[in-house]
Amino acid sequence: MLRGEKQQTLKARAGPPMVHVVERGTPRAGRESRRQSLRASAVYGAVPGVLSAAYAISTCRLLLLVVSAALIGFALFGWATAGLVARTRWWIWIQLAGAAVNLAGAAALALLDSGLGGPLGSFIPLTVVLMAIVVPPRAFVLVSGLGLASYAVVWIWGDPAPPGYALVHALGYGCVAVLCLRHSSVLASLRRRLASSSRTDPLTGCLNRRGFDDRVAAVLADGNPATLVLLDLDRFKEVNDTYGHRAGDDLLAWVGQELRADDSSVAGRLGGDEFAVLLTGPDTAQRVERLRRCAPLSLGRAEFPADATDLTALTRIADERLYQDKFARVRRTPTAETVAAAREGVCRTAADEVEAGERRRHSIADPGWMSMTQTCVALVYVVLPAADHPHRFGLIALSVWGFLTGLAVVAGAGWLSRSRAARPLMLAFAGSAFVSCAAVATLDGGVDHALGVGMLLSIPLLMLGMRPVVAAPVALVAGALYLLVGLRVGDATGWYVAIHLLGTAAVAWACAMQGRAAARQRRMLTRLARVDVLTGVLNRRGFTELFTRTPKSLMVLDLNGFKQLNDTHGHAAGDELLTWVATTLASYGEVGRLGGDEFVVLTADPDPEGIREALAARTGVSVGVAAPGVDGDDFDSLYAVADARLYQEKPVRTRV
Numbered sequence: 001m002l003r004g005e006k007q008q009t010l011k012a013r014a015g016p017p018m019v020h021v022v023e024r025g026t027p028r029a030g031r032e033s034r035r036q037s038l039r040a041s042a043v044y045g046a047v048p049g050v051l052s053a054a055y056a057i058s059t060c061r062l063l064l065l066v067v068s069a070a071l072i073g074f075a076l077f078g079w080a081t082a083g084l085v086a087r088t089r090w091w092i093w094i095q096l097a098g099a100a101v102n103l104a105g106a107a108a109l110a111l112l113d114s115g116l117g118g119p120l121g122s123f124i125p126l127t128v129v130l131m132a133i134v135v136p137p138r139a140f141v142l143v144s145g146l147g148l149a150s151y152a153v154v155w156i157w158g159d160p161a162p163p164g165y166a167l168v169h170a171l172g173y174g175c176v177a178v179l180c181l182r183h184s185s186v187l188a189s190l191r192r193r194l195a196s197s198s199r200t201d202p203l204t205g206c207l208n209r210r211g212f213d214d215r216v217a218a219v220l221a222d223g224n225p226a227t228l229v230l231l232d233l234d235r236f237k238e239v240n241d242t243y244g245h246r247a248g249d250d251l252l253a254w255v256g257q258e259l260r261a262d263d264s265s266v267a268g269r270l271g272g273d274e275f276a277v278l279l280t281g282p283d284t285a286q287r288v289e290r291l292r293r294c295a296p297l298s299l300g301r302a303e304f305p306a307d308a309t310d311l312t313a314l315t316r317i318a319d320e321r322l323y324q325d326k327f328a329r330v331r332r333t334p335t336a337e338t339v340a341a342a343r344e345g346v347c348r349t350a351a352d353e354v355e356a357g358e359r360r361r362h363s364i365a366d367p368g369w370m371s372m373t374q375t376c377v378a379l380v381y382v383v384l385p386a387a388d389h390p391h392r393f394g395l396i397a398l399s400v401w402g403f404l405t406g407l408a409v410v411a412g413a414g415w416l417s418r419s420r421a422a423r424p425l426m427l428a429f430a431g432s433a434f435v436s437c438a439a440v441a442t443l444d445g446g447v448d449h450a451l452g453v454g455m456l457l458s459i460p461l462l463m464l465g466m467r468p469v470v471a472a473p474v475a476l477v478a479g480a481l482y483l484l485v486g487l488r489v490g491d492a493t494g495w496y497v498a499i500h501l502l503g504t505a506a507v508a509w510a511c512a513m514q515g516r517a518a519a520r521q522r523r524m525l526t527r528l529a530r531v532d533v534l535t536g537v538l539n540r541r542g543f544t545e546l547f548t549r550t551p552k553s554l555m556v557l558d559l560n561g562f563k564q565l566n567d568t569h570g571h572a573a574g575d576e577l578l579t580w581v582a583t584t585l586a587s588y589g590e591v592g593r594l595g596g597d598e599f600v601v602l603t604a605d606p607d608p609e610g611i612r613e614a615l616a617a618r619t620g621v622s623v624g625v626a627a628p629g630v631d632g633d634d635f636d637s638l639y640a641v642a643d644a645r646l647y648q649e650k651p652v653r654t655r656v
Contacts, residue, residue, distance in 0.1 A: 034086035037134050040510070041095055042078030044130035045102040047506045048123040049075065051499050052109050055119060058495070064112050071105045074098075092139055099131050099143050107150040115158025116151070116166050117448070119499040124150050125173030126503045129460065132177040133184060133514050140181055144174070164385030168377055168450040172457050175373040179366055180511065183464055184518075186362050198528035201269040202541040203249055203595055204256025209533045212268025216278050216311055219266065226304045227279040228311075230318045231259075234296040234331035236273035236596075237563035239339060245556070245598055245643050247339055252595065254342035255295055271534055271575070272566075272596030276318075295342070296334055298326040363465030364426060365413035370458050371406030371433050375399040378440060381450055391443040395451070398436050398443075405432060426466075427474065433458060434478045438485050446490015447482060447497060455482045456504040464511035475508055532593045534575055535582035543592030543600055547635045551628045552589070553606045554635070556642040559597035560620035577619060584614050600639075622646050 049071030056064035078098055085091050106123035113120040128147035132140055148170070155166050199211025207215060219226060233255065240248040252273065259267035259277055266278040300322030302314045334342075378399045382392055389395065409416070409429055416422040437454040444451040459478055462471045479501055486497035530542025538546060547554070559581065566574040578597065585591045588611055589603030601611075608623040615621050624646030626638040 031086045034091050035082045038082035038085055038091065038095055038098075039079055040134045041098055041131070042075045042082065044134070044506075044510060045078065045098060045127070046072055046075035047130070047503065048102070048106050048109060048120075048127065051502055051506075052120055052123070055113075055495055055499060061112070064109060067105060067108050067112065071102065074101060074105075092136070095135065096139055096142055099127070099135070100146050102127050103143075103146050103150045107154050110154045111158050115161055116154050116169065117159065117161030119493065119496045121154065121158075121161070122169070122173075122453075122500055122503055124154065125169060125177075126507055129173055129177045129180060129507050130510055132181040133464075133510055137181060137185055140177075144177065162449055164381045164450040167385065168381050169453055171377045171380070172374060172453050175370065175377065176457050176460060179370055179373075179461055180464060183362065183366055183461070184514065186359075197541070201256070202539065204253050204269045205260060206256045206275065207266065207268040209268065209270050210528075212266065212270065212276055212278075213311065215266050215268075219278060219280065220304055220309075220311060223305075224280060225306075227301055228304065228314045228318050229277045229279065229299055229301045230270075230315070230322045231275040231277065231297050231299045232322060232326065233273035233334075234298060235333040235563075238333045240558070240596075240598075241647070243336075243339055244647060245558075245594070246640070247343060249595070250343040250346050251295065251334065251339055254346040257346060271578075295338065296332040298322055298329070298331065300325055360422075361413045361417040364416050364422065365410050366461050366465050367426070367430065367433070367458060368406040368409030368413065370461050371402050371429075372410070374437075374454055374457055375402035375406065378402075378451055378454065386450070389444075394443050395440060398440050402433060402436050405429060423470065427470075430458075430462065430474050430478075434474075434481055438481050441485050442489050446492050447486040447500070448490055448492035452485070452490075452492075453500075455485065456500060459504055460507045460511045463508040464515045466515075468512050468516065471512070479505070532582075535579050535593050537582045537586070537599075538590070538592040540592070540594045543590070543594070543602070544635055546590055546592075547602060550590075550602070551633070552602050552604045553625060553627045554638040554642050555589075555601040555603065555606050555608060555611070556624045556626075556639065556646050557585075557599040557601065557611065558622045558646055559615075560622060562597035562619070580618065581615060585611065588614075622649055624649070 049068045052064060053068035053072065056062075056068055085094050088094070103124060106120075106127050109120045109123055110116060110118065115121060124147055128144060131143045135143060151166070151170055155161075199207055199214065201208045206212075216228070233251075236248065236251070239251055252269070255275065256267065256269060259265070259275060262279075264279070264281045268276045270276055300318040300320065302308060302317040302321070304314055307317050308314045376399075378395060382389060382395050382399070386392070386395075409426075416425060419425075434455065437458075441447055441449070441452040441455055446452060447455065455478065459475045462475055462478075465471075466474075482501060483497060486492050530538060530545065532539040559577075562574060562577070565577065574597075578593070581597075581599065582591055582593060585599060585601055588607060589601045592600045592602075594600060606625045606627075608625055611623060612621055624642035624644065626632065626642035626645070628638060631641040632638045
């Protein structure tokens with residue numbers, strides 16, 4: 001296999017491209033994301049039209065039916081043209097214009113019916129909540145402003161609602177919209193950081209092979225001149241063999257730190273001691289020569305577009321020139337002083353990692369925040385428009401209880417996210433919250449009074465933050481409780497109860513779909529961030545996390561003569577051997593590749609001799625073993641012991 005074929009071979013091994021995850025920043029992926037957002041907006045905009053059409057047919061209201069049909073037709077048009085709109089630079093403004101039309105239609109429906117207090121009065125705030133799920137935060141500011149304007153028009157010109165009704169509904173749905181927007185923003189931030197970690201080498205902070213290829217492709221697409229430089233550290237294997245893998249890791253981290261110091265360049269670690277840098281801007285020749293000051297290294301360069309016009313050809317040319325440089329000069333082993341200076345000068349900056357359980361902590365805290373804001377709205381209602389309410393003290397007591405339980409959930413979200421008791425405790429909290437809301441609605445006079453909406457407000461957030469298999473039964477119970485109170489307490493009409501229930505169900509479904517899509521993308525990104533691009537086994541980040549969950553005996557392996565194979569036959573031959581080794585080791589336990597030709601295996605039954613025999617057909621290997629409890633309790637201590645034992649046997653073994 002030629003070295004120039006390396007990139008195509010490795011991409012073939014990596015499997016089919018995951019466009020929405022790996023290439024999220026590409027124009028194609030951006031258009032697809034916009035198309036999905038526009039179609040979601042169209043579907044959500046059809047909800048008021050469908051519900052009001054059924055209501056209009058039942059009550060024989062022709063004008064209502066006309067407006068409903070117009071909203072449905074507009075939604076179908078938006079769905080059909082979403083792909084075309086997504087290709088334009090004005091797509092967000094078109095989406096906002098569509099939201100304005102939907103809000104105007106919802107206001108018209110409320111004005112034609114019974115105002116804010118009627119069955120159709122909830123369409124304006126429901127539309128705002130639905131838009132909070134799909135539009136960016138900055139755009140939502142405009143949507144919320146349009147929603148408030150529409151709500152004010154209906155409040156002024158429509159039939160009067162019960163005292164405090166408009167205030168409670170506006171504040172309640174506003175809190176739901178803000179929390180949905182906040183939750184979506186948190187998930188988006190989490191996905192961005194996962195995407196970043198999936199493209200970043202955890203040891204050096206440089207881009208990994210996947211991230212570097214994506215970034216270079218984006219830079220070359222602009223057409224500006226650039227220089228691709230491939231770098232290979234001289235005799236790096238001897239650093240590992242002499243000073244241990246810890247020293248080698250520190251040297252690699254320091255080199256990556258130096259390569260990343262130039263803000264106008266793109267630095268990547270392609271594997272082992274092989275780095276790549278894409279240089280743009282002036283003084284390229286001088287900057288290439290300055291790269292040699294990082295450490296003794298060989299390098300090859302290729303110019304875009306002078307030498308080649310695509311990444312594969314540039315890589316082939318730079319790789320050929322790297323090997324010409326490698327064999328044309330005397331390669332020097334880094335001195336003890338160089339290694340010591342690198343280890344002292346390396347600054348391990350914290351990567352933009354995603355903390356384990358972060359998403360779960362936010363999902364647990366959100367219902368608590370909803371309970372606190374909801375009870376604050378109820379207290380505002382009791383203090384201001386309902387100061388002479390006959391059940392004032394009961395409403396205050398229930399509101400205080402809801403606030404305190406919500407506060408307890410928010411304060412304990414970190415502990416709950418790590419506890420096995422999280423699910424039963426959160427189910428108990430949800431049950432308490434819904435029962436309290438039902439009691440509040442009963443004391444207030446029924447679901448068609450101001451505080452009746454509190455029974456529905458938490459359902460969308462529940463579906464957004466929790467797994468559907470857990471949240472759906474709770475949401476169904478909450479809906480049944482709302483139906484029971486609506487039919488047994490007060491004088492709410494059947495259409496009022498039905499439309500509010502179905503509208504909330506539509507929002508809950510939208511939240512569930514959003515949460516499901518986010519969870520699916522998050523799982524894919526998590527896997528990419530923890531799997532070695534070349535071999536498919538766990539990388540340093542993923543293996544360390546696995547060891548934390550399941551501590552077992554640790555075997556550290558180092559291939560003998562691997563550097564000579566790379567220097568003689570090229571990196572493609574070395575990459576193929578690494579892939580074979582990773583596949584072979586899979587039958588001995590959980591496998592990780594920490595970098596270069598260094599592998600680790602986590603197993604309850606270490607078998608170093610069996611591994612040596614299995615790999616003997618193609619390569620020699622040195623193995624060090626450390627047992628938990630005997631040699632240490634955490635990964636770092638076990639790794640240090642296993643690494644020391646590996647190098648104790650290296651001098652007496654024949655290196656192939």
